[in-house]
Amino acid sequence: MVRYLLSKIAEAIIAVWGVLTIVFFVTRVLGDPATLLLPIGATADQLDALRDQLGLNRPVVEQYIHYLTMIVRGDFGMSFQFQRPAMEVVLERMPATLELAFSAIVLGTIFGLVAGTVAALNRGRLAELIVMVFALLGQATPVFWLGIMFILFFSVELGWLPTGGRGTLAHTVLPAMTLAIFVCASIARLLRSSLLDVLREDYVRTARAKGLLPGTIFVWHVARNALIPVVTMIGIVMGELLGGSVVTETVFAWPGIGRLIIQAIEAKDFPVIQAGVMLIAFIFVAINLLIDLTYGFLDPRIRERR
Amino acid sequence: QSADSVTIALRVAVNTLDPHMSASVGSDLSVISHIYPALILRGPDLKLQPSLAQSWEMVDDNTWRFKLTPGATFANGEKLDAAAVKWNLDRVLDKDVGARIAGWFSLVSEAVVVDDLTLDVKTSEPYPAFADQLSMFFLLPPEWTKSHNPATETMSGGPYKVAENVPGDHITLEANPDYWGEAADFRRVTFRTIPESGSRIAALMAGEIDLVTGVPTTEIARINASGEASADSIDSIRMMLAKINHQKTPMENRSFRQALNYAIDKEGIVSAIFDGKATVANCQLLSEPYVGYNPDLKPYPYDPEKARELLAESGVDLSQEIEIEVPTATYLQGDEVTQIIASQLQEVGLKVKITEIEFGAFMNKQLRARDLAQLAVQGLAWPTIDADGMLTMFAPGNVYDYWNNAEFGAILDKARVTTDKDARNALYADATRLMCDEAAAVFLYLMPATYGVSKRIEWAARGDDWVRAFDMKPVQ
Amino acid sequence: MGTPLLEVRNLSVVFDTPAGTVHAVNDVSYMLHEGETLGIVGESGSGKSVHALAMLGLVPCPPGRVVAGQVLFQGRDLLAMSERELRDIRGSRIGFVFQDPMTALNPVLTVERQLTEPLIRHQKLSRSAARRRAVELLALVGIPHPEERIGQYLFQFSGGMRQRVMIAIGIACNPRLLIADEATTALDVTVQAQVLDLVRDLKDRFGTTVIWITHDMGVVAGLADTVQVMYGGRIMERGPVDAIFHQPHSAYTWGLLRSLPHGQARSQRRLYQIPGQPPDLLVPPKGDPFAPRNEFATPRCFDEVPLLRPVPGSVEGHLVAAWYDLPAALAARDGAEA
Amino acid sequence: MSAVSTPLVSVRNLVKQYDGRKKLFGGAGFSLRAVDDVSFDIAPGETLGLVGESGSGKSTTGRVLLQLEPPTSGEVLFKGETISGLKSSRMKRFRREMQIVFQDPYSALDPRMTVGDFVAEPILVHESLSSAERRERAAGLFRLVGLDPSFMSRYPHEFSGGQRQRINIARAVALRPSFIVADEPITALDVSIQAQIINLFQDLQEEMGLAYLFVAHDLSMVRYLCHRVAVMLRGRIVEIAPAEALFEDARHPYTQALLTAIPVPDPRIERQRRHRPFDLSVHGPKPGQELREVGPNHFVLS
Amino acid sequence: MKHFLSSVLRSRAGLVGWIVLILFVALALTAPWLGLPDPVRGSLTARLLPPTWSGPFSPGPHPLGTDQLGRDILSRIIYGSRATLAIAGMAVILGGIAGVVLGIVAGYFRGFLDALLMRLVDIQLALPLMLLALLVVASFGPSMTNLVIVLALTSWIRYARIVRGQVLSVREREFVLSTQAIGASTARIMFRHILPNILTPAVVVATLELARIIIMDAALSFLGLGLQPPAPSWGRMLADGRTYMSTAWWVVTFPGLAIVLTVLSVNLVGDWLRDYFDPRQRNL
Numbered sequence A: 001m002v003r004y005l006l007s008k009i010a011e012a013i014i015a016v017w018g019v020l021t022i023v024f025f026v027t028r029v030l031g032d033p034a035t036l037l038l039p040i041g042a043t044a045d046q047l048d049a050l051r052d053q054l055g056l057n058r059p060v061v062e063q064y065i066h067y068l069t070m071i072v073r074g075d076f077g078m079s080f081q082f083q084r085p086a087m088e089v090v091l092e093r094m095p096a097t098l099e100l101a102f103s104a105i106v107l108g109t110i111f112g113l114v115a116g117t118v119a120a121l122n123r124g125r126l127a128e129l130i131v132m133v134f135a136l137l138g139q140a141t142p143v144f145w146l147g148i149m150f151i152l153f154f155s156v157e158l159g160w161l162p163t164g165g166r167g168t169l170a171h172t173v174l175p176a177m178t179l180a181i182f183v184c185a186s187i188a189r190l191l192r193s194s195l196l197d198v199l200r201e202d203y204v205r206t207a208r209a210k211g212l213l214p215g216t217i218f219v220w221h222v223a224r225n226a227l228i229p230v231v232t233m234i235g236i237v238m239g240e241l242l243g244g245s246v247v248t249e250t251v252f253a254w255p256g257i258g259r260l261i262i263q264a265i266e267a268k269d270f271p272v273i274q275a276g277v278m279l280i281a282f283i284f285v286a287i288n289l290l291i292d293l294t295y296g297f298l299d300p301r302i303r304e305r306r
Numbered sequence B: 001q002s003a004d005s006v007t008i009a010l011r012v013a014v015n016t017l018d019p020h021m022s023a024s025v026g027s028d029l030s031v032i033s034h035i036y037p038a039l040i041l042r043g044p045d046l047k048l049q050p051s052l053a054q055s056w057e058m059v060d061d062n063t064w065r066f067k068l069t070p071g072a073t074f075a076n077g078e079k080l081d082a083a084a085v086k087w088n089l090d091r092v093l094d095k096d097v098g099a100r101i102a103g104w105f106s107l108v109s110e111a112v113v114v115d116d117l118t119l120d121v122k123t124s125e126p127y128p129a130f131a132d133q134l135s136m137f138f139l140l141p142p143e144w145t146k147s148h149n150p151a152t153e154t155m156s157g158g159p160y161k162v163a164e165n166v167p168g169d170h171i172t173l174e175a176n177p178d179y180w181g182e183a184a185d186f187r188r189v190t191f192r193t194i195p196e197s198g199s200r201i202a203a204l205m206a207g208e209i210d211l212v213t214g215v216p217t218t219e220i221a222r223i224n225a226s227g228e229a230s231a232d233s234i235d236s237i238r239m240m241l242a243k244i245n246h247q248k249t250p251m252e253n254r255s256f257r258q259a260l261n262y263a264i265d266k267e268g269i270v271s272a273i274f275d276g277k278a279t280v281a282n283c284q285l286l287s288e289p290y291v292g293y294n295p296d297l298k299p300y301p302y303d304p305e306k307a308r309e310l311l312a313e314s315g316v317d318l319s320q321e322i323e324i325e326v327p328t329a330t331y332l333q334g335d336e337v338t339q340i341i342a343s344q345l346q347e348v349g350l351k352v353k354i355t356e357i358e359f360g361a362f363m364n365k366q367l368r369a370r371d372l373a374q375l376a377v378q379g380l381a382w383p384t385i386d387a388d389g390m391l392t393m394f395a396p397g398n399v400y401d402y403w404n405n406a407e408f409g410a411i412l413d414k415a416r417v418t419t420d421k422d423a424r425n426a427l428y429a430d431a432t433r434l435m436c437d438e439a440a441a442v443f444l445y446l447m448p449a450t451y452g453v454s455k456r457i458e459w460a461a462r463g464d465d466w467v468r469a470f471d472m473k474p475v476q
Numbered sequence C: 001m002g003t004p005l006l007e008v009r010n011l012s013v014v015f016d017t018p019a020g021t022v023h024a025v026n027d028v029s030y031m032l033h034e035g036e037t038l039g040i041v042g043e044s045g046s047g048k049s050v051h052a053l054a055m056l057g058l059v060p061c062p063p064g065r066v067v068a069g070q071v072l073f074q075g076r077d078l079l080a081m082s083e084r085e086l087r088d089i090r091g092s093r094i095g096f097v098f099q100d101p102m103t104a105l106n107p108v109l110t111v112e113r114q115l116t117e118p119l120i121r122h123q124k125l126s127r128s129a130a131r132r133r134a135v136e137l138l139a140l141v142g143i144p145h146p147e148e149r150i151g152q153y154l155f156q157f158s159g160g161m162r163q164r165v166m167i168a169i170g171i172a173c174n175p176r177l178l179i180a181d182e183a184t185t186a187l188d189v190t191v192q193a194q195v196l197d198l199v200r201d202l203k204d205r206f207g208t209t210v211i212w213i214t215h216d217m218g219v220v221a222g223l224a225d226t227v228q229v230m231y232g233g234r235i236m237e238r239g240p241v242d243a244i245f246h247q248p249h250s251a252y253t254w255g256l257l258r259s260l261p262h263g264q265a266r267s268q269r270r271l272y273q274i275p276g277q278p279p280d281l282l283v284p285p286k287g288d289p290f291a292p293r294n295e296f297a298t299p300r301c302f303d304e305v306p307l308l309r310p311v312p313g314s315v316e317g318h319l320v321a322a323w324y325d326l327p328a329a330l331a332a333r334d335g336a337e338a
Numbered sequence D: 001m002s003a004v005s006t007p008l009v010s011v012r013n014l015v016k017q018y019d020g021r022k023k024l025f026g027g028a029g030f031s032l033r034a035v036d037d038v039s040f041d042i043a044p045g046e047t048l049g050l051v052g053e054s055g056s057g058k059s060t061t062g063r064v065l066l067q068l069e070p071p072t073s074g075e076v077l078f079k080g081e082t083i084s085g086l087k088s089s090r091m092k093r094f095r096r097e098m099q100i101v102f103q104d105p106y107s108a109l110d111p112r113m114t115v116g117d118f119v120a121e122p123i124l125v126h127e128s129l130s131s132a133e134r135r136e137r138a139a140g141l142f143r144l145v146g147l148d149p150s151f152m153s154r155y156p157h158e159f160s161g162g163q164r165q166r167i168n169i170a171r172a173v174a175l176r177p178s179f180i181v182a183d184e185p186i187t188a189l190d191v192s193i194q195a196q197i198i199n200l201f202q203d204l205q206e207e208m209g210l211a212y213l214f215v216a217h218d219l220s221m222v223r224y225l226c227h228r229v230a231v232m233l234r235g236r237i238v239e240i241a242p243a244e245a246l247f248e249d250a251r252h253p254y255t256q257a258l259l260t261a262i263p264v265p266d267p268r269i270e271r272q273r274r275h276r277p278f279d280l281s282v283h284g285p286k287p288g289q290e291l292r293e294v295g296p297n298h299f300v301l302s
Numbered sequence E: 001m002k003h004f005l006s007s008v009l010r011s012r013a014g015l016v017g018w019i020v021l022i023l024f025v026a027l028a029l030t031a032p033w034l035g036l037p038d039p040v041r042g043s044l045t046a047r048l049l050p051p052t053w054s055g056p057f058s059p060g061p062h063p064l065g066t067d068q069l070g071r072d073i074l075s076r077i078i079y080g081s082r083a084t085l086a087i088a089g090m091a092v093i094l095g096g097i098a099g100v101v102l103g104i105v106a107g108y109f110r111g112f113l114d115a116l117l118m119r120l121v122d123i124q125l126a127l128p129l130m131l132l133a134l135l136v137v138a139s140f141g142p143s144m145t146n147l148v149i150v151l152a153l154t155s156w157i158r159y160a161r162i163v164r165g166q167v168l169s170v171r172e173r174e175f176v177l178s179t180q181a182i183g184a185s186t187a188r189i190m191f192r193h194i195l196p197n198i199l200t201p202a203v204v205v206a207t208l209e210l211a212r213i214i215i216m217d218a219a220l221s222f223l224g225l226g227l228q229p230p231a232p233s234w235g236r237m238l239a240d241g242r243t244y245m246s247t248a249w250w251v252v253t254f255p256g257l258a259i260v261l262t263v264l265s266v267n268l269v270g271d272w273l274r275d276y277f278d279p280r281q282r283n284l
Ligand SMILES: Nc1ncnc2c1ncn2[C@@H]1O[C@H](COP(=O)(O)OP(=O)(O)OP(=O)(O)O)[C@@H](O)[C@H]1O
Pocket: C015, C016, C017, C022, C023, C024, C025, C042, C043, C044, C045, C046, C047, C048, C049, C050, C051, C060, C063, C064, C215, C281
């Protein structure tokens, strides 16, 4: 078990390092931050002096090695635009991102599980059709369109909920709902097909042959096995939500990390881009490590293999 | 919202609260202007107003003298005297600090404390725009700064102090009880960051915010019709133009450049895209508020026939592709305008390709790679509203310049050292005429400064980017 | 023998598949008495499993459908019962043992959970009582250290032990009828032998009635009292084990037995092989399903389905469905050859 | 049938060890000797039966023998030449001579290839023939195994198990090999089909002088088909003898247990039969034990 | 083929999906011959005209209205389908080829290559796709090629993972061993035997990816990094039109509908394909 954990952690470190490396080199192609940091009319000399100060005139590989040595010491560099440690800027935004991602996951998972179950257990009936149509629509609707519609309807028309920003629970509802719809749709579809697969398994027939009550069969024999792929998917969706809710964060003025990174991309604030993406990668990897461990609860075979 | 508070929407988040580390008027400096004092401020009418400096004058060509308001202090009691101002100027010029706005003051050679309330600033060359530049220069408390990080912490010396700062979301200010100047109308001011234009307007309509700027012109009528808020627009100081890269064929050809100016229906764009709420450029980069504005120039009329003639005359091979670059989502409806320009150029027989490019990449191309496309739609504004700054960007040797016209450069050099107002204006008139005749750029229109305000407040709309609570008043 | 424990009457099952309707079980009828062990053999796909599942309403529906028949168990028709009533019978009075314990048992639940489920459900035992009983059951089927083993998962068991667990579940509530569908096919011969010994022992001790479905003629020979040979969804022949093995009256049974090597040594003689292919159940033949492969088939065999009828001159309970007379036909052929 | 002349295939002290996957942080994982010091010869035209419990290493022996997996140690000789450790280019020559037929006729056919192409594939790989000639050869092979050549353009799912196994055999004999490893070729088949396949094996042996390594569970079939039989247990051969000698005079306790466990399709015999239990811990193969000759060509591990 | 058709006809959802998809593709292919107004050049006097229908069956000059630059929306949607479908299609193919090849190689050779691929997959998974796309587009510019590459980049791993898994199971099938036994080359085994056997799941993934990529393309457009104007693409139309959402509903509604319909139909076709090929492979 310890060895398993260690090797998983090593894999995680490799993944984070890989992400970091890719981001580092892609950002170097991104352009020149100096032109954006200095006011209009700055002279060529001033621009060059700033590049020097930011260490951007050195060869890229040298910058990379320097950056890695800094990271090992826990220093993620100074943000160009905030004049503060980049990791500090990023960490500040983390709670907002986590709040949104978790609310969306929780909401989406709950509704997705219910909808998927309803669809699977009502194979061929109207309920299945309705769930599947909604799930397909949920996956087929661009998020920003949905978000703007929600704002127009719930905030402007009805005045029930704030249009954006973060603060009270009310602020979380719309963005979380927007994201949750996609999550819910994916989970519902996956769970439905997964349930249908499990329902065909021989051991479900055995359970019926034992005369068990339908509830018992569903909870103990069907649900648990059907959840395994769903759990994998939740891990991946979580990754998408951590970094990928950029669009939702933009529409709802949500001060999350995705938005921050976009802003940093616009401003060519390399240290913030790097720190932000790295943090997301780190959290993603950590969550998936946890999920890996939860497999053990769902499936003892995996537990044993460690 | 309570009656004595106001909420303002910003497009981008506040990055730093250090006044010397940002030149972004629309966000950082606007918020900072509530917290820290400035010697001089610019009013909504775009005229300079005394603030900490009660008066200022040029004592000689190379010396400015400022008289300060007595009794001004920071909230921690630090005195706001000549020494404090000097300390701030020194800080900006200190290489180790690396102030981002250092470039504004590169002509300043030293600040001399004459007495507590008098400060002399010596410049290496005559610097007529210094006072205008100071309207963007805010002062930190010297002692406090030594032990604090001004990027995130504040010590108020202005009308407001920071009550709450949630990075990326909002920053809330409340009135500074110790303010030495005139107290503001609103006790609380909140700046909320709302990046998405549609969401900003929705927030205005939902009554969550009191002021948004950069409203698409088509939305103005709708906002007004809704009765929830009102919207309008005035001329800004930002001139939209299609910058020409004279280094690329066929842009070195004057007839060709003129043809471009004739081919574009500026009036049509203004009326169709901006509902008539923008003003067509008078064949120059400057508009009325600018020092050095040339009232005698008239726009190239829309004359596609003439344009075709000129094109034929120019002898340019029209089958080559003319690329137009435009930074994405940077200028009000800039992408739409670009598409119209493209189709109008096609109308007169050109082959046109649009490239939308992210603003940072655009700047990189313009300044670092120096490889702009033949045409680049952009807006230029010089925050001190001064011809020298604006025009110098087209003078040879400047990083922004793609024209490389020695004659133009010589006129500007001369104007810069001319202290006599009329003589200077005459020189600027020559410079702008030259630019117009040479069709050094495709002059378009003044970008409208659009805004929407809630029914609760009155706002003195302004053509530059400042958004300030003290330009607002509650509606009685 | 008194009243039968189980009586199947005219059972027919079809599957609606994209390609058409599969007639999996056609008009199957038989009786089974208390304590009897019935071995069912036959071609793959001949409806052995499906007919057994159909009795307990376990045929997946859709695509499966029981189109006709009655299954009287202790005098009551299982097919007419509600799902709720059936549930009370499944696992308590009728136990099931499936072929592959790895797929037929839930891989993610402990043996204890799977073994106590029917006890708690049917015998209303408490959790701890059920656990005690489960340990007993594991000991009964010959799993060493049942106390420790009970908390484990299936993947921690060897193939033979898994099948024992499967059997333990099948007999947990002392069923009157135990249906085992290819319960030893996946096992090694030595392990199979152990499992078969176990079943014999259970039969002796509890008088359980057993239906044992298999391909292996050897297993049937050792275990069954009565043998039923199925082909094409029908019963071709049925009778006491000795009669079936020594005086088969169906050409299919005869072919099946002859194609086995019978412990003979390597020789130049070829094994007998039944010619042709099994029937396509999508287009059920009009007559005897085996007729196309039957060298003794009469024209009638192709036209009319033979009914199961007693074999004249044979022992009681020996029934065959054939229009031809196998011993006579064989004698005629041998005579001709000679 | 003793190996006086040069054997066709010789296996010398073959060992195949599987090591568990090494994790990043060392640790040997598990390691399992699937085949442990196995030696035997097969003469041309001979059938050697290989029996034993599941997991005893029968299939592994077959695979390693054919160099489908490298042995851990030991040697395989074909017609006197060492083939173990050859590069695949040098091995290609021997591939023509040795083929394999698998247990599961379903998984042994490529579901996405027509059976005609599948059968003709060895010819394509080894001989440069026009496609028409190849088809002709394949058609001949179809006829050889008793299938109609018109089936050649069909896909495997259209065939029954017995037909599929014939197709597999057709492919295996396509290059007229002299040796075939048959890994449980009839286990998955229906009783009534098994006889057909066994007959086919015998016919092919007669026609082509094939030698077989015949792996099976069904001992009565082994007795019927094989000249000699080897019994494997835990990776080792515990007994190897001519078929009759083994069935009449089994010496190793495991062989005896195996023989008494086979159900015989005769109720009268079955009623008398009592199977002999076997205790692995007592009679299992132990290190240091060797095969000793107890009768003519009859060896037992002791 | 007959079986294919009858199976399509039997599944109503699949049928709807196929019809819509074929319709869009047909429209995209024949766009220049449909006599549509110029999708790129509009008229400033005809901005934001609402849909015009003089009767239920006689559409006016702009049946779906005009956009903010006076361009006919119907025409833009139809021409836009070319860009959208081309980008998405190419990204799917590119990502598909990359993912399938990597998946096969990793699954077949296992060992080091496999470990390498799995680490790459880990990295790609941990790298937020949207941000990667933004970064790359911002760095290299939003040309069609770059868009395709970036979308393909976000997509290859889904193929690679599934293909790898499939290969791992296919390579255990005995026909692979038997092909080794006849002395066939590794290339032959990988491409003649393994590839055809994993193609079906890959095709199913491709349909799901097509749907996802269309949506992702729209999101990139929303963030200002979509396809270059004036060439219409759906995402771009939707993104540009959002400013007019409350004043001129038709500007966003129709392109939005086009996206939803296409994604929906692609999903339906994908589901159907999966059921058609292998009903037991539902968890792709
Ligand atoms: N779910 C199903 N859908 C369609 N046909 C089915 C289904 N289940 C069984 N069948 C068909 O029913 C027929 C009888 O199947 P059954 O499983 O009873 O055969 P069997 O005698 O048990 O065979 P085996 O010895 O292979 O287990 C077969 O032809 C089979 O194809």
